[in-house]
Amino acid sequence: MNMLPFLVALWLLLVGLYGVSATKNSIHLVSSLFVAQSSGYLLLLSLGYLKGGTAPILDQVRVGSRPVDPVVQALTMTDIVVGAAVSALILACALQAFKKSGTLDPRRTPPMRG
Amino acid sequence: MSVELAPFPVLAPLFLAAVLAALEHITNRHRILDLLSLATVAAVLVLDLLLLKRSFSGTVVYWFGAWTPMQGFPVGIAFVVDPVAALLALFAAFLTAMGFLYSWHRFKAVGTYYHTLMLLFLASMQGFCLTGDLFNMFVFFELMGVTAYALTGYKIEDSGPLEGALNFAVMNSIGGLMVLFGIGLLYGITGGLNLAWAGAFLEGKAGGATVAAAFVLLSLGFLVKGAIVPFHFWLPDAHAVAPTPASVLFSGIMVQLGLYAVARIYWVVFSDALDPAPLRLLLLSAGAATALLGAVMALLQRHLKRMLAFSTVSHSGMMLSGIALMDPSALAGTLLYLVGHGAVKGALFVCTGIILYHYNSVDEETLRGKCLPLKATGALFCLCGVALAGLPPFGTWAGKGVLEQSAGSLGYGWLPPLFLICSGITGGVVLRAGGSLFYGVGSANFLSSSAPSSGKYEEPEAFEEKGGTPRMMLLPLVLLVVVAVGAGALPQLQSSLAEGAARLADGKGYRATVLKGGAYAAAALPQPDRPGLAMGVAAALAAVAVAGFFFIPPDAVRPLRGLRRALEGPVALLRSLHSGYIGDYTAWFLAGAAVMTLFAIMSQ
Numbered sequence: 148m149n150m151l152p153f154l155v156a157l158w159l160l161l162v163g164l165y166g167v168s169a170t171k172n173s174i175h176l177v178s179s180l181f182v183a184q185s186s187g188y189l190l191l192l193s194l195g196y197l198k199g200g201t202a203p204i205l206d207q208v209r210v211g212s213r214p215v216d217p218v219v220q221a222l223t224m225t226d227i228v229v230g231a232a233v234s235a236l237i238l239a240c241a242l243q244a245f246k247k248s249g250t251l252d253p254r255r256t257p258p259m260r261g
Numbered sequence: 262m263s264v265e266l267a268p269f270p271v272l273a274p275l276f277l278a279a280v281l282a283a284l285e286h287i288t289n290r291h292r293i294l295d296l297l298s299l300a301t302v303a304a305v306l307v308l309d310l311l312l313l314k315r316s317f318s319g320t321v322v323y324w325f326g327a328w329t330p331m332q333g334f335p336v337g338i339a340f341v342v343d344p345v346a347a348l349l350a351l352f353a354a355f356l357t358a359m360g361f362l363y364s365w366h367r368f369k370a371v372g373t374y375y376h377t378l379m380l381l382f383l384a385s386m387q388g389f390c391l392t393g394d395l396f397n398m399f400v401f402f403e404l405m406g407v408t409a410y411a412l413t414g415y416k417i418e419d420s421g422p423l424e425g426a427l428n429f430a431v432m433n434s435i436g437g438l439m440v441l442f443g444i445g446l447l448y449g450i451t452g453g454l455n456l457a458w459a460g461a462f463l464e465g466k467a468g469g470a471t472v473a474a475a476f477v478l479l480s481l482g483f484l485v486k487g488a489i490v491p492f493h494f495w496l497p498d499a500h501a502v503a504p505t506p507a508s509v510l511f512s513g514i515m516v517q518l519g520l521y522a523v524a525r526i527y528w529v530v531f532s533d534a535l536d537p538a539p540l541r542l543l544l545l546s547a548g549a550a551t552a553l554l555g556a557v558m559a560l561l562q563r564h565l566k567r568m569l570a571f572s573t574v575s576h577s578g579m580m581l582s583g584i585a586l587m588d589p590s591a592l593a594g595t596l597l598y599l600v601g602h603g604a605v606k607g608a609l610f611v612c613t614g615i616i617l618y619h620y621n622s623v624d625e626e627t628l629r630g631k632c633l634p635l636k637a638t639g640a641l642f643c644l645c646g647v648a649l650a651g652l653p654p655f656g657t658w659a660g661k662g663v664l665e666q667s668a669g670s671l672g673y674g675w676l677p678p679l680f681l682i683c684s685g686i687t688g689g690v691v692l693r694a695g696g697s698l699f700y701g702v703g704s705a706n707f708l709s710s711s712a713p714s715s716g717k718y719e720e721p722e723a724f725e726e727k728g729g730t731p732r733m734m735l736l737p738l739v740l741l742v743v744v745a746v747g748a749g750a751l752p753q754l755q756s757s758l759a760e761g762a763a764r765l766a767d768g769k770g771y772r773a774t775v776l777k778g779g780a781y782a783a784a785a786l787p788q789p790d791r792p793g794l795a796m797g798v799a800a801a802l803a804a805v806a807v808a809g810f811f812f813i814p815p816d817a818v819r820p821l822r823g824l825r826r827a828l829e830g831p832v833a834l835l836r837s838l839h840s841g842y843i844g845d846y847t848a849w850f851l852a853g854a855a856v857m858t859l860f861a862i863m864s865q
Contacts, residue, residue: 160438160442164435164847167431167843167844167847168845168847168848168851169844170844173427176843176844180431180434180435183435183438184434184438186438187438187441187442187445190441190442190445191441194445194449218448219445219448222396222444222448225396225400226441229400229404229437232403232407233403233406233407233410233430233434233437236407236410236411236430237427237430237434240410240414240426240427240430241427243414243423244420244424244427247420247423248420253842253843253844254842254844
């Protein structure tokens with residue numbers, strides 16, 4: 148099994164989360180989160196990938212060829228849909244926060260915590 | 262009742278959510294929307310009750326589209342309803358009903374999809390409880406998340422709810438990502454997404470590092486939802502600003518569903534493949550740290566909802582400690598505690614909602630002595646304070662008692678004192694707040710009056726009308742207290758939960774029922790002992806003592822001044838850790854996730 152896709156997925160995850168934790172811009176924060184999320188798609192797809200495999204359209208597969216795993220493709224599609232919903236909501240929140248506070252720097256608005 | 266009813270607790274609220282979204286544009290819609298949503302929740306309650314009754318005679322397995330397993334391999338998606346799944350679904354529906362009762366006709370911004378969001382939230386919780394499929398679980402986890410973020414940021418013209426929703430959404434998305442990674446790993450190992458299949462595949466094999474990593478990654482995601490240290494930071498930010506009905510659901514059941522998921526995947530998938538000792542150590546230490554930190558942070562709050570949120574963190578830690586013992590009787594105690602705590606915490610959030618309704622504030626300092634007219638609410642608030650500490654006969658007492666008995670017999674004698682401290686503190690702060698709000702005792706104390714978030718001016722959730730508290734706000738409060746008492750006072754619930762927990766912990770039986778069909782043969786269980794009264798009374802007394810400590814006038818006693826100086830540094834440190842910045846939270850998450858994953862991989 149080729150390790151490269153898994154290493155890339157791990158890299159995307161870490162670089163995305165680094166972006167989330169170190170950013171000075173809310174929109175950039177949300178984009179970093181999307182980068183981290185895309186690592187999940189890559190991980191799933193690479194799990195089902197076969198070198199030289201054909202598309203998993205099972206009634207048209209020629210004898211002797213091996214189709215790639217359709218389940219992980221379905222999972223990836225589902226996850227993209229879920230991710231789109233979450234991302235849209237977070238972006239809307241970030242934009243609204245910008246309208247309220249007038250700054251995109253997540254560290255400048257005074258927190259009300261403690 | 263037929264098995265075919267199993268998907269309807271999810272389908273009914275999903276469908277009605279769409280219908281209600283379409284009805285948003287008619288005028289005079291409030292009453293119609295309220296009635297329709299309450300009717301839907303009532304239908305879900307009835308369905309869950311039927312499922313619960315049925316599940317005791319045999320686990321209900323429903324295959325969508327009749328795709329039953331082929332040669333032992335599950336090709337379809339299954340709902341698997343055992344007693345614990347049905348009971349948690351039932352409890353979620355009950356809390357949703359209380360939320361709808363509270364918001365009956367008075368919710369200020371009702372009309373902008375509030376009912377739709379609540380019903381979607383209900384549907385996702387039902388699905389999360391009932392499903393027997395890992396990816397299905399992930400999708401419901403994310404749906405639960407999306408609706409919860411939207412509910413948190415419901416008052417979108419305020420900056421607090423916005424930031425709370427943003428913190429909540431980012432942290433839980435990262436958690437969801439961990440679940441997805443765990444699913445990917447597990448699918449790579451076992452080739453299936455059905456929980457029972459994955460468990461059957463791993464059964465009897467030496468687990469090894471990859472399996473351990475899959476378990477930890479899955480758990481990480483669910484522990485973020487369960488607000489376990491160091492992934493708990495989002496919870497107080499979100500729960501403190503969410504509308505009251507949403508807070509009731511978040512603290513009462515959503516957080517605990519994360520812990521339930523850890524228990525479920527452990528017992529069904531990993532229990533026969535991994536060495537339990539290091540996992541127990543890992544989860545137990547996380548749980549104990551959470552219980553302590555949550556209790557201490559609750560002490561430091563003057564914002565009532567934030568204080569209750571930290572108390573939820575603390576109790577969530579106690580529940581994780583119970584699950585971490587990996588023992589059926591401890592699990593039974595934890596589940597009983599979950600029900601008792603959910604009802605009491607829900608009642609407390611309803612009380613805060615009533616305070617907010619009358620005074621547009623949830624600040625302990627500015628409201629001191631101002632809430633004297635709210636006699637009934639005040640009495641119930643203080644009663645819930647001692648109930649939260651675990652006074653008999655509340656459900657918190659019974660659950661904690663069972664848990665403490667089994668912790669003692671398993672050789673974890675340090676857990677009961679820890680629970681005593683945490684329940685004493687979390688109950689005590691509620692009593693402190695109750696005393697100062699409703700009876701005017703005490704004065705600004707050095708621990709909580711310096712809290713940066715005060716909740717002094719809050720947007721009203723409803724238009725206040727002349728007269729006292731509306732009856733429809735008091736009704737859910739009374740019902741929640743009644744359920745909290747019933748959960749502890751009825752021995753039937755304890756014995757049913759003992760059976761439910763035994764079946765949840767029987768991974769082999771679960772797998773056989775799902776994959777091979779056939780009825781579940783329940784082993785005869787000994788009738789469990791009722792928990793003793795002593796620990797419950799002790800915890801309630803501890804709560805009273807904690808509250809009493811804060812009612813001592815400041816500077817009256819000389820040692821207090823020294824204590825105040827000594828605590829200044831640690832208090833400031835704790836406050837600065839809970840900074841409210843997503844970046845810091847993510848850094849904590851990365852550190853915690855790295856430590857947990859490495860520990861689990863090295864130890865297997």
